[in-house]
Amino acid sequence: MDNERFARAALSRLMEPQDAAGLALVHAAGAQDALRIATGQLAPGPAIEREITGLLADTGAGTGWGGMAAALKRWAPRIPDLAPERDLATMARLGGRLIVPSDELWPVQLADLGIHEPICLWWRGLEQKLPSAAKCVALVGSRDSTSYGASVTGDLAYSLAQRGFTVVSGGAYGIDAHAHRAALAGGSAAVPTIAVMAGGVDRFYPSGNEDLLRAVCNQGAVIAEVPPGSAPTRYRFLQQKRQIYVYHGFHVLPRRTLSD
Numbered sequence: 114m115d116n117e118r119f120a121r122a123a124l125s126r127l128m129e130p131q132d133a134a135g136l137a138l139v140h141a142a143g144a145q146d147a148l149r150i151a152t153g154q155l156a157p158g159p160a161i162e163r164e165i166t167g168l169l170a171d172t173g174a175g176t177g178w179g180g181m182a183a184a185l186k187r188w189a190p191r192i193p194d195l196a197p198e199r200d201l202a203t204m205a206r207l208g209g210r211l212i213v214p215s216d217e218l219w220p221v222q223l224a225d226l227g228i229h230e231p232i233c234l235w236w237r238g239l240e241q242k243l244p245s246a247a248k249c250v251a252l253v254g255s256r257d258s259t260s261y262g263a264s265v266t267g268d269l270a271y272s273l274a275q276r277g278f279t280v281v282s283g284g285a286y287g288i289d290a291h292a293h294r295a296a297l298a299g300g301s302a303a304v305p306t307i308a309v310m311a312g313g314v315d316r317f318y319p320s321g322n323e324d325l326l327r328a329v330c331n332q333g334a335v336i337a338e339v340p341p342g343s344a345p346t347r348y349r350f351l352q353q354k355r356q357i358y359v360y361h362g363f364h365v366l367p368r369r370t371l372s373d
Contacts, residue, residue: 138157243279280292289308
């Protein structure tokens with residue numbers, strides 16, 4: 114098994130996507146040693162702690178950083194739940210995969226995020242590279258959308274997809290769902306639409322959109338930073354939006370245009 118992939122699979126269950134200290138540790142030590150340090154198999158040493166402190170200070174993410182001891186204490190309760198072999202096997206059964214920064218499928222623009230680059234992406238869908246930021250448009254909006262919002266979203270998504278753009282949204286009810294459906298209907302791009310999940314890609318959420326998200330899998334991609342079985346919690350929804358807006362460098366159309 115690829116040790117790098119194994120380590121990143123484990124780290125994605127150990128650390129939340131917004132865990133700046135964890136991301137800095139991976140950046141400073143590499144994924145394999147980061148996993149050994151985070152699980153108590155390897156002492157971090159003062160040099161690693163100084164480097165993490167510097168990385169967090171340089172990126173403005175040092176608020177709340179209490180040192181390695183505090184980070185290790187925070188990660189400790191999750192160590193018994195680590196089962197990367199199981200998570201990777203689950204993805205294989207689903208026809209999905211885990212992609213890491215060394216993979217050809219990895220979106221190269223994510224490197225611009227520095228230490229905030231995702232540890233990995235859990236992926237279900239077509240096995241081809243995500244389009245460049247210049248060929249993606251994020252369409253998001255209210256779950257309780259009006260008929261006007263639905264109509265505008267459908268027109269936009271369909272037209273964009275016909276012109277070869279990939280429409281990116283969050284798979285939710287309302288505007289997100291209208292965007293995905295219209296993109297699937299009009300798509301001429303290799304990847305007409307991408308759904309970014311707040312939970313694991315094995316748990317289509319909301320359940321009422323399961324058929325839609327399966328269609329997105331078949332024609333595009335469903336991706337997440339958290340491993341299979343992860344619940345879509347409130348703070349993960351915040352990170353989901355960060356993925357849509359920031360991680361892929363997508364163009365974003367104003368929310369007010371889509372929900373009125």
